[in-house]
Amino acid sequence: MDQPLHAPLEISFDYTRSLGPTLSAFVTALAERRILGVRGWDGRVHAPPFEYDPVTGHPPDQFVEVGPGGTVVSWTWTDRPLDGQPLAHAFGWALIRLDGADTAMLHAVDARSADRMRTGMRVRPRWAANGGNGITDIACFEPDAAATADTSSTRAIAEAGELAPIGMITSPVRLSYDHTVSPGESSYLLALAEGRLIGQRCPVCAKVYVPPRGACPVDGVPTRDEVQLPDTGIVTTFCVVNVPFHGQKYPSPYVAASVLIDGADIAFQHLILGCPPDEVRMGMRVKAIWKPREEWDVGHNIDHFEPTGQPDAPYDSFAHHL
Amino acid sequence: MTDVAVVGFAEAPNERHSPATTNGVEMLVPIFQQVLQSTGLKKDDIGFWCSGSSDYLAGRAFSFVSAVDAIGAFPPVMESHVEMDGAWALYEAWLKILTGEAEIALAYGFGKSSAGNLRRVLALQLDPYLVAPLWPDSVSIAALQARLGIEAGMWTESDMAFVAARSRANARDNPAALRRAGVPGEEASAESELTTRCLSELLARPYVADPLRAHDCAAVTDGAAVVILAAGERARELCGRPAWITGFEHRIDSASLGARDLTSAPSAAAAGKAAGASRAQVAELHAPFTHQEIILRRALDLGDGLSINPSGGALCGNPMFAAGLARIGSAATEIINGRADVALGHATSGPALQQNLICVMEAQ
Numbered sequence: 221m222d223q224p225l226h227a228p229l230e231i232s233f234d235y236t237r238s239l240g241p242t243l244s245a246f247v248t249a250l251a252e253r254r255i256l257g258v259r260g261w262d263g264r265v266h267a268p269p270f271e272y273d274p275v276t277g278h279p280p281d282q283f284v285e286v287g288p289g290g291t292v293v294s295w296t297w298t299d300r301p302l303d304g305q306p307l308a309h310a311f312g313w314a315l316i317r318l319d320g321a322d323t324a325m326l327h328a329v330d331a332r333s334a335d336r337m338r339t340g341m342r343v344r345p346r347w348a349a350n351g352g353n354g355i356t357d358i359a360c361f362e363p364d365a366a367a368t369a370d371t372s373s374t375r376a377i378a379e380a381g382e383l384a385p386i387g388m389i390t391s392p393v394r395l396s397y398d399h400t401v402s403p404g405e406s407s408y409l410l411a412l413a414e415g416r417l418i419g420q421r422c423p424v425c426a427k428v429y430v431p432p433r434g435a436c437p438v439d440g441v442p443t444r445d446e447v448q449l450p451d452t453g454i455v456t457t458f459c460v461v462n463v464p465f466h467g468q469k470y471p472s473p474y475v476a477a478s479v480l481i482d483g484a485d486i487a488f489q490h491l492i493l494g495c496p497p498d499e500v501r502m503g504m505r506v507k508a509i510w511k512p513r514e515e516w517d518v519g520h521n522i523d524h525f526e527p528t529g530q531p532d533a534p535y536d537s538f539a540h541h542l
Numbered sequence: 543m544t545d546v547a548v549v550g551f552a553e554a555p556n557e558r559h560s561p562a563t564t565n566g567v568e569m570l571v572p573i574f575q576q577v578l579q580s581t582g583l584k585k586d587d588i589g590f591w592c593s594g595s596s597d598y599l600a601g602r603a604f605s606f607v608s609a610v611d612a613i614g615a616f617p618p619v620m621e622s623h624v625e626m627d628g629a630w631a632l633y634e635a636w637l638k639i640l641t642g643e644a645e646i647a648l649a650y651g652f653g654k655s656s657a658g659n660l661r662r663v664l665a666l667q668l669d670p671y672l673v674a675p676l677w678p679d680s681v682s683i684a685a686l687q688a689r690l691g692i693e694a695g696m697w698t699e700s701d702m703a704f705v706a707a708r709s710r711a712n713a714r715d716n717p718a719a720l721r722r723a724g725v726p727g728e729e730a731s732a733e734s735e736l737t738t739r740c741l742s743e744l745l746a747r748p749y750v751a752d753p754l755r756a757h758d759c760a761a762v763t764d765g766a767a768v769v770i771l772a773a774g775e776r777a778r779e780l781c782g783r784p785a786w787i788t789g790f791e792h793r794i795d796s797a798s799l800g801a802r803d804l805t806s807a808p809s810a811a812a813a814g815k816a817a818g819a820s821r822a823q824v825a826e827l828h829a830p831f832t833h834q835e836i837i838l839r840r841a842l843d844l845g846d847g848l849s850i851n852p853s854g855g856a857l858c859g860n861p862m863f864a865a866g867l868a869r870i871g872s873a874a875t876e877i878i879n880g881r882a883d884v885a886l887g888h889a890t891s892g893p894a895l896q897q898n899l900i901c902v903m904e905a906q
């Protein structure tokens with residue numbers, strides 16, 4: 221097979237981040253549409269603030285209101301914004317020194333055209349409609365000259381201290397990947413889609429792995445020899461799941477087990493159903509129970525394993541798998 | 543203190559889109575075999591294995607540790623890994639030998655960044671409160687740094703283009719490089735001649751992130767690298783001309799992009815001074831952007847006559863988490879092959895040269 225199987229992998233999570241005393245003050249001020257900096261040991265005003273002075277390591281003891289306007293000290297241009305960036309159309313990134321600050325803040329400038337970006341240009345914040353979530357309360361900056369005549373947009377919307385302190389922000393993270401499986405995994409998945417189990421044998425130690433791995437974990441060489449395997453095996457060890465959890469498919473108690481397929485040298489995890497959990501034993505012989513054919517896809521075609529009723533495998537025959 | 547030397551180096555070919563998995567196994571198995579063969583070592587001879595990569599390239603937790611299958615790690619081996627470029631794994635391996643816990647160590651780094659969108663993924667290394675929620679991409683941050691230097695008169699776009707052209711010319715003889723001059727099908731033949739006409743041709747090309755053009759940015763590739771370290775007599779047995787480590791230091795600057803001077807790299811200067819960088823005759827600098835090579839040269843006080851990036855450097859192939867280790871391996875190769883007596887390998891991590899590592903090696 222030339223091109224292994226691949227599929228999109230999207231991961232996302234809304235991180236909740238607690239704020240310490242410094243960032244809580246900064247974020248609460250942003251919700252009031254004011255911007256705070258802090259004074260460092262060397263007298264410089266840092267905006268955004270540091271939590272610990274980069275020279276002394278001490279937390280700041282003095283907040284200073286800065287901006288809201290500022291000056292661009294460096295910039296670049298993005299023609300095609302990426303997912304999550306402040307604007308969906310072309311915009312400039314800039315390091316902006318807010319009035320009263322000695323350091324710069326990284327943010328976006330909605331200049332509409334790269335020709336309008338220049339070091340030294342004056343900008344002011346465009347506030348998001350809904351605040352209270354940190355740096356994105358500033359939706360972006362815009363060139364001073366382009367700012368609307370409505371100067372109330374630059375004024376704070378609450379008196380300092382009027383809003384209850386904000387202690388947490390939410391940071392959604394979403395990443396997209398194209399996940400590729402190994403050649404061995406591809407063969408395995410395609411066979412599984414046809415109702416067959418395939419293992420791979422290491423050319424050095426002759427051990428059979430199912431599902432296959434990129435390389436034999438003992439010899440560090442690719443395991444390319446395919447071995448057709450039956451869908452029967454034994455339970456080597458198991459546990460009874462008693463605790464309910466979010467996303468649980470089967471009502472507890474039920475058994476999760478290590479199943480060693482006949483002819484394989486490594487067990488994999490699966491479910492043992494079709495008998496009371498207290499009847500499951502180490503060495504018990506089991507067979508795969510496949511889902512109805514019309515429900516098959518690439519991956520989850522074996523629903524669970526069930527006891528076959530045959531005599532248990534002797535302990536010595538699987539002790540080395542424990 | 544124990545003498546430790548680099549005795550072996552191998553790197554996987556740089557590919558734009560490797561069909562390998564993000565576990566790295568397919569990229570690593572061939573170069574493990576290559577480096578063990580070149581030193582005559584068996585895997586059981588390796589006393590400590592250490593790797594650098596990141597699960598963020600795969601989008602799966604605990605994914606990069608699966609690379610251990612490429613070792614054949616049974617019976618169990620002594621192993622460690624760091625969420626950094628393999629250069630830092632090499633540093634840990636060096637320490638392991640110095641503490642007497644191993645005589646021979648192998649460090650490897652790998653990354654398949656083509657599985658995701660690297661420019662976005664790297665936003666997650668930024669301040670999680672103040673910067674990351676804006677998702678600034680790594681190229682834009684480098685562009686902000688480049689412009690600061692241009693407008694301060696510290697370098698020009700032409701200086702940057704020269705770095706790109708010189709790198710590709712150097713990479714001509716590097717089979718692992720992706721971008722090199724003179725390769726059939728590559729429209730880079732003009733870049734092999736460092737003429738005014740060639741530079742103005744490069745400068746006529748469009749910006750990708752003003753003031754950066756495509757040639758100013760490293761070709762991000764999928765790849766892997768491996769370096770073997772050995773102590774004292776063992777090193778002499780394994781290699782005819784080992785590259786002895788005489789200085790190995792790393793330092794880090796503030797994470798606050800707006801609060802530090804982005805046109806200099808104090809952490810590189812400090813690491814370089816502590817490691818004895820000024821003695822180097824050849825330097826492999828991990829500079830994924832052309833202007834960053836200029837910053838590093840000045841930080842390390844490297845003279846104009848010094849050979850920089852004879853391999854072509856990261857601009858010609860930048861496999862995440864392996865490129866820094868590959869710089870050290872390439873620098874060591876200059877010594878091992880008798881082309882230099884003192885060589886320097888540099889690695890960087892974090893945005894805009896925030897963290898820097900210097901390894902100085904010499905022949906005895």
